[in-house]
Amino acid sequence: MHSTGSFEFHSHTHTHTRWDLQLPTGPDRIAAISQELALSRAALERRLGYSSDHLCWPQGYYEADYVDAAVKQGFNYLYTTENKPNLRTGDPLHIGRVVTKERSAAWLGQRLAIYGSPLLSHLYTKLRKS
Numbered sequence: 001m002h003s004t005g006s007f008e009f010h011s012h013t014h015t016h017t018r019w020d021l022q023l024p025t026g027p028d029r030i031a032a033i034s035q036e037l038a039l040s041r042a043a044l045e046r047r048l049g050y051s052s053d054h055l056c057w058p059q060g061y062y063e064a065d066y067v068d069a070a071v072k073q074g075f076n077y078l079y080t081t082e083n084k085p086n087l088r089t090g091d092p093l094h095i096g097r098v099v100t101k102e103r104s105a106a107w108l109g110q111r112l113a114i115y116g117s118p119l120l121s122h123l124y125t126k127l128r129k130s
Helices: 027-048 064-072 105-115 118-129
Strands: 054-056 077-080
Touching: 027 064, 064 105
Parallel strands: 054 077
Antiparallel strands: none
């Protein structure tokens, strides 16, 4: 899929572990997150010959120390499942993505139309939060 140019592959951590549920905030958790990200990057490099500076947080979850660890590992674009519009002037360390699990193509088409418009995406995310 990659060699045809149709797909890109990016890090999604190595084991999808929610380290906030495993370890308290502190150096041990930072070390675990850092190792997780390094292993993910190494797996992509070993299998594909490259790794990118994009990272999708598993389940969309992250905390400030996760972001710090990712930036130190060389990731410049971090994706989450936050319900927010993505604007050109937005923060590349907090990019929202649409969760499509068990959704129809029609549902996805509607969301792409909504999120493709800055005005509609702003109104939609405001309504969802209220």
